[in-house]
Amino acid sequence: MEEAEKTLEIVSNQIPFSMVNRGIEEETVPYCIENNKSILAYSPLERGLLTGKIAPGYKFQEGDHRASHKHFQPDFIEKTNALLNKVKPVAEQHHVSLGQLVLRWTIERPGITVALAGARNAEQAVQNAGAADIHLTAEEISTINDLVNQF
Secondary structure: OOOHHHOOOOOEEEEEOEOOEOHHHOOHHHHHHHOOOEEEEEOOOHHHHHHOOOOOOOOOOOOOHHHHOHHHOHHHHHHHHHHHHHHHHHHHHHOOOHHHHHHHHHHHOOOOOEEEOOOOOHHHHHHHHHHHHOOOOHHHHHHHHHHHHHO
């Protein structure tokens, strides 16, 4: 981004980010915060993995690119679901889905301006939008952060 700024003004960076894909936190997020750049986090639900609806042995339809993706291998799915089971009580306390909680956590992260969540239908889009109405306490955010940091 710094190199690109020598040629043109960049106002945002659209980059993958999720509870299980946090590589941007080391360099990109601090750069964007320091230089007042927005981060549009895409795939915050990690292609559906962070909704809690995918279990080891899940059968992907033919042509589904997730079948060969490293985050959809049985061991990673199992590890991810263990994390989701630990954060699920927070979702239940707020009467929201895991996906909604994950989206809310994402936009609570320092430097993250937008969480770009895909939806396969209108119902999912409406449910995703509901994440904006969740109000997490500092303690809840800290608890989730601790769990995610242990991942």
